[in-house]
Amino acid sequence: MAHQLRVAGVPEHFNLPWKLAIADDAFAETGLDVEFIDYPGGTGAMTKALRDRELEAALVLTEGAMLDILKGSNNRLVSVYVETPLIWGIHVAADGAITDVEEGQRVAISRYGSGSHLIAVVDTMARGFDPAALQFVVIDNLEGARTALAEGRADIFLWERHMTQPLVDCGEFRRVGEREVPWPAFVVSARRDFLDAHATRLRAVLKIVASYCVTLKHGDGSAKLISDTYDIALADAERWLAGVRWAHHHERPTKALERVKDALVSQGAIEVAVSLDDLWYSL
Numbered sequence: 125m126a127h128q129l130r131v132a133g134v135p136e137h138f139n140l141p142w143k144l145a146i147a148d149d150a151f152a153e154t155g156l157d158v159e160f161i162d163y164p165g166g167t168g169a170m171t172k173a174l175r176d177r178e179l180e181a182a183l184v185l186t187e188g189a190m191l192d193i194l195k196g197s198n199n200r201l202v203s204v205y206v207e208t209p210l211i212w213g214i215h216v217a218a219d220g221a222i223t224d225v226e227e228g229q230r231v232a233i234s235r236y237g238s239g240s241h242l243i244a245v246v247d248t249m250a251r252g253f254d255p256a257a258l259q260f261v262v263i264d265n266l267e268g269a270r271t272a273l274a275e276g277r278a279d280i281f282l283w284e285r286h287m288t289q290p291l292v293d294c295g296e297f298r299r300v301g302e303r304e305v306p307w308p309a310f311v312v313s314a315r316r317d318f319l320d321a322h323a324t325r326l327r328a329v330l331k332i333v334a335s336y337c338v339t340l341k342h343g344d345g346s347a348k349l350i351s352d353t354y355d356i357a358l359a360d361a362e363r364w365l366a367g368v369r370w371a372h373h374h375e376r377p378t379k380a381l382e383r384v385k386d387a388l389v390s391q392g393a394i395e396v397a398v399s400l401d402d403l404w405y406s407l
Contacts, residue, residue, distance in 0.1 A: 126157040127322060129329065130261045133183035135162040136287050137350045137364065138206055138302045138310060142183075142334035149338070153329040158228040159379040166263035168235035174315055181314040181326065185210070187305070189313040192237070193403050194388065200319060202383075203312040204332055204371040210309035212243050214301035215287035215292070217273040220257050225280065225301055228257035232278035234356055235262055240282050246387060247303040249284065270296065286364045287316035293407050305387075307380040308371070327374070327407040337370035376404045 129151075132140035145151060151158040161179070163170045167188030175197050183205050184192075193199055209284065216222040222229075225247070228345045233241040241260065248255045261278040263269045270291070270307045272278040282303065291297040340346050351361040381400050 126155055126210065127325070129156040129158045129181065129253075129322075129326070130161060130179045131158060131181045131183065132161045132163045132173060132179050134166055135164055136284065137354050137356075138368070140184055140350065140353060141333050141340050141370070145332055145336045146342070148297070152304045154332070155325045156322065156329055157231070158182065158329060163244050164267070165208075166234040166238045166240065166265070167375045167380065168238035168241075171197065171199065171237070174313065177315070178320060179315075180318040180322075183310050184313050186307050186309065186311045186380070187242050187388065188239055188385050189311050190381065190403060191388055192313070194385075198376075199313045200316050200327065201311050201376075201403050202314055202323075202405050202407055203374045204308045204310075204377055205312050206310040207302050207308050207369040207371045208367060209306060211285050212247075212282045212305070213288050213292075213403065214247065214270075214297045214303065215281045215283065215288055215297040216279065216300055217276075218271070218292075218298040220276070220298075222279055223298075223300060225251065227251075227253040228260045228270070229279040229371055230261055230277070231279040232261050232263045232272045234265055234268075242388075243305060244280075244282050244305055246305065248299075249346060249362050250303070252321070261318070273297070277406070286356065286360060287354075289360050308377060309382050314405070316405070319407075323405070323407050330407075334370065335370045337372070341365065341370065342370070374407050376400065376406075 148158055167185040170184050171181040171192035174182055191249040245255045245346045261272055263272045269281040290301050346364050351358045
C-alpha cells in the first residue's frame with residue numbers, strides 16, 4: 125500500500141513538471157501516492173499547512189521556508205527546487221496616480237511571513253527607506269491584490285513578474301520597478317516526521333520530477349504548453365523558459381542560505397543567527 129505524499133505549490137509555471145509527472149502516473153514505483161495541491165495563498169499558507177499536518181511537503185520560497193523553520197517549526201529543507209533567483213515585479217494600479225515606489229506606502233501582501241511581505245521589506249531597505257514606515261494590507265492571493273489595488277485599499281504589490289505580465293499587458297497593473305533576490309527562488313520543505321519515515325522515497329520522487337524539469341526545459345513544444353496552461357503570451361513563456369533553471373541535486377547551497385539568513389536578521393524577522401544544520405535534512 126502506497127503512503128500519502130501531499131505536495132503543495134503556487135499555481136504557476138515553475139510547478140508544471142509535478143503536474144505532468146502525476147498525469148503520467150510517473151510515481152507509481154516510488155511507494156508514495158503523490159498528490160499536488162495548488163496553494164494560491166503562497167508560501168505562508170503552505171508552511172502553515174505543513175505545520176498543521178495538512179501536507180507532507182511544499183515547494184516554497186526560500187526566504188519564507190527558512191523563516192518558518194527559524195521560528196520553530198518542525199519542517200526541514202531537503203532540496204533546492206528552482207535555482208534561478210525570483211524577480212519580483214513591483215506593481216501599482218495602472219489607472220491610479222502612483223508612478224513610483226515611495227516611503228511608507230500601503231503594501232498588499234498575501235500574508236505575514238510570505239514572499240510578498242519579506243521582499244517588500246528587502247526592497248524598502250535597499251532603497252534606504254525606513255521599513256517601519258511600511259503599512260501592510262493582507263490580501264491572501266493575486267486575486268485579492270487585484271481587488272485591493274483597484275479599490276485603492278493598497279498602493280503597491282510585489283509578485284513574480286512573469287505571472288503578473290498578463291495584468292500589465294492588459295492595462296490593469298503598471299509595473300514601476302523590479303527586485304531580484306540573491307538566492308534560489310524555491311526550495312522543497314517537508315515535515316521532519318515524514319522525512320524520518322520516507323526520505324528514500326521522497327528522494328526517488330524528486331529524481332523523477334527532475335527528469336520532467338529537463339524535458340520541459342528542452343522540449344520543442346514546452347513554451348506553447350506553458351503559454352496555453354497559464355494564459356501568458358507565447359513570447360513571455362519562451363523568455364521565462366530560456367531563463368529558468370531547475371535544480372537536479374540535493375546539495376545544500378550554503379552561501380545562498382547564509383545570504384537569506386543575513387537578510388532575515390537585518391529585517392528583524394529573526395533576532396539571532398542559527399546554524400544551517402538546523403535547517404537542512406540530507407536525503
